Amino acid sequence: MPAVIFPGPEGRLEGRFQPAPRPRAPVAMILHPHSQSGGTMNDQIVQRLYKTFVNRGFAVLRFNFRGVGRSQGSFDNGIGELNDAAAALDWVQTIHPEAQVTWVAGVSYGALIGMQLLMRRPEIRGFISVAPPANMYDFSFLAPCPASGIFVQGAADTVVQPAAVEKLVEKLRTQKHITIHHDVIPRANHFFENEQAELMRSIDNYLDFRLDPACPIR
Incomplete structure (x- = not known):
């Protein structure tokens, strides 16, 4: 899990990068929760997502948005953070130019940035959005959503209303040519404090499905 420093739009960005174990390995990038609420690349769920993709043979990066840890710059209300993600x-x-497939995974605010990045980068073929803040931000930019993926939500989340995520999922499911999965974890709050095992089981099951050579979704 090598520490890395790489150039961002406002100076250096700090990250942890697992290089590709083989040629043409897919890439995954993990985005952390809101920095103004203490979110960093060392968030527990971010670290577990990172390890999950490493164990599946991806080249994986998690990094701190501007103004977090050793990353330079200051919080920029999502505009700068999206530019950070694009630079990352x-x-x-x-480092890994032969990769043909990229995934993005985000937690809470990181899920918002990840979905915005998805709209910019056609090489992103799959996404994982954990507790996306659908009641706080306008997700209408997903018109249309260009890739299939999964939303995972806690049933007891009092920060992100489960009904708001359900509404977003229903809207995206009306689109053709993509498939949207949606898992609701019983008793889980916004931070999945006591249900991280269930959260990761949901994500692992979805990745088993998507990464199966026989999977119809591409």
């Missing part, structure tokens, strides 16, 4: 993906692609 550019950097991974310079």
Whole structure:
């Protein structure tokens, strides 16, 4: 899990990068929760997502948005953080240019940034959005959503209303050519404090499905 420093739009960005174990290995990038609420790349769920993709043979990057840890700059209300994510993906692609498939996974605010990045980067073929803040931000930019993925939500989340995520999922499911999965974890709050095992089981089951060579979703 090598520590890395790479250039971002406002100076250096700090991350942890697991290089690709083989040629043409897929890439995954993990985005952390809101930095103004203490979110960093060392968030427990971010670290577990990172390890999950490493164990599946991906080249994987998690990093701190601007103003977090050793990353330079200051919080920029999502605009700068999206640019950070784009710069981070550019950097991974310079290290691992032969990758043909990219995934993005985000937690809470990181899920919002991940879905925005999805709209910019056609090489992203799959997404994992954990507790996306659908009642706090306008997700209408997903018109249309260009890739299939999964939303995972806690049933007892008092920060992100489960009904708001359900409404977003229902809207995206009306689109053709993509498949949206949606798992609700019973008793889980916004941080999945006592249900992280259930959260990761849901994500692992979805990745088993998507990464199966026989999977119809591409």
